[in-house]
Amino acid sequence: MVVNSHSVKTLTEFIIERQSDFKYSKGELTRLLSDISIAAKIVHREVNKAGLVDILGPAGTENIQGEVVQKLDNFANEQFIAALRAGGEVCAITSEENKEIINLALNGEEGGKYVVCMDPLDGSSNIDSNVSTGTIFAIYRRVSLSGEGKLEDMLQKGSQLVAAGYIIYGSSSMLVYTTGRGVNGFTLDPSIGEFCLSHPQMKIPKDGRIYSINQGYFVHFSDGVKKYIKYCQEEDETTNRPYSLRYIGSMVADIHRNMIKGGVFIYPTTSDSPSGKLRLLYECNPLAFIVEQAGGKASNGFERILDLQPEELHQRVPIFIGSTEMVEQAEAFMKQYSAETVS
Numbered sequence: 001m002v003v004n005s006h007s008v009k010t011l012t013e014f015i016i017e018r019q020s021d022f023k024y025s026k027g028e029l030t031r032l033l034s035d036i037s038i039a040a041k042i043v044h045r046e047v048n049k050a051g052l053v054d055i056l057g058p059a060g061t062e063n064i065q066g067e068v069v070q071k072l073d074n075f076a077n078e079q080f081i082a083a084l085r086a087g088g089e090v091c092a093i094t095s096e097e098n099k100e101i102i103n104l105a106l107n108g109e110e111g112g113k114y115v116v117c118m119d120p121l122d123g124s125s126n127i128d129s130n131v132s133t134g135t136i137f138a139i140y141r142r143v144s145l146s147g148e149g150k151l152e153d154m155l156q157k158g159s160q161l162v163a164a165g166y167i168i169y170g171s172s173s174m175l176v177y178t179t180g181r182g183v184n185g186f187t188l189d190p191s192i193g194e195f196c197l198s199h200p201q202m203k204i205p206k207d208g209r210i211y212s213i214n215q216g217y218f219v220h221f222s223d224g225v226k227k228y229i230k231y232c233q234e235e236d237e238t239t240n241r242p243y244s245l246r247y248i249g250s251m252v253a254d255i256h257r258n259m260i261k262g263g264v265f266i267y268p269t270t271s272d273s274p275s276g277k278l279r280l281l282y283e284c285n286p287l288a289f290i291v292e293q294a295g296g297k298a299s300n301g302f303e304r305i306l307d308l309q310p311e312e313l314h315q316r317v318p319i320f321i322g323s324t325e326m327v328e329q330a331e332a333f334m335k336q337y338s339a340e341t342v343s
């Protein structure tokens with residue numbers, strides 16, 4: 001596409017150019033990714049208006065058109081479900097907003113070849129303080145033969161992912177995704193309504209100086225995490241310490257910053273959350289796939305996230321994710337001080 005006499009590559013053009021990467025796909029994955037980008041543009045529009053209360057009003061009230069105002073995460077959830085249903089390539093969805101699997105295969109129909117696990121608006125509690133939020137999605141090929149999507153389609157290891165991505169609704173909105181051949185970032189140009197390639201072949205720095213963790217829970221962390229935090233705070237010029245603590249409280253924003261600048265994000269087990277807080281299927285697996293494809297690492301402190309066998313839809317796992325050398329340093333403290341305490 002040529003805009004203002006200079007050429008930009010849109011997401012649609014990029015996806016179509018790479019369709020030949022999928023010898024088995026006759027364009028279904030291309031259509032699926034395009035469906036996601038459509039919903040992302042709609043969510044971008046609403047998230048960006050969220051500060052204009054007189055347009056949206058508090059959730060649950062009626063706006064000036066007399067329409068009941070939805071909470072933005074419910075709105076986002078419905079937009080992605082509607083786009084995937086219309087596209088016809090997905091037979092079922094697991095969403096952070098829905099306890100059960102959402103089936104898109106109509107009675108008697110074969111149903112799409114793919115399933116999607118998603119967090120439609122992660123960090124939505126930050127909307128009213130104008131902090132960046134995000135959508136996270138994971139795409140698997142279904143393993144059940146046809147008809148309604150089944151639990152077995154959802155409980156696949158992250159190593160089986162066909163594609164994964166996130167959209168960050170921040171100072172600009174970006175869609176970052178991988179299909180296992182590197183990571184590419186697209187920035188939404190609202191003037192033309194297109195995601196345009198802005199970050200080709202993203203690579204996360206091997207090392208970094210930013211650690212990202214909610215230190216408010218310090219007393220509830222395992223000894224390994226406490227020792228790693230103290231390591232980050234020590235003075236040591238040879239290893240560029242002390243590091244800087246950056247914690248936005250919106251996982252997509254913290255991970256995206258680390259993708260650009262390097263760093264490690266940790267949400268470990270705590271005495272209150274013995275399995276951690278973040279969900280394996282639609283937060284940890286997709287972000288681990290992306291970070292690994294960008295040259296980083298993601299584990300639960302001991303095992304690779306993408307090798308974990310999911311047991312239930314909304315399963316929580318601890319996560320250490322980011323620059324390889326920082327993740328490995330944290331894992332060394334976990335091995336030395338916390339191996340025996342992990343459930």
Ligand code: P6P
Nearest residue numbers: 122123124214249250251252277
């Ligand atoms: P805490 C947002 O609610 C979220 O799911 C992630 O986006 C974020 O990283 C984490 O929870 C923040 O949790 O316990 O530090 O407030």
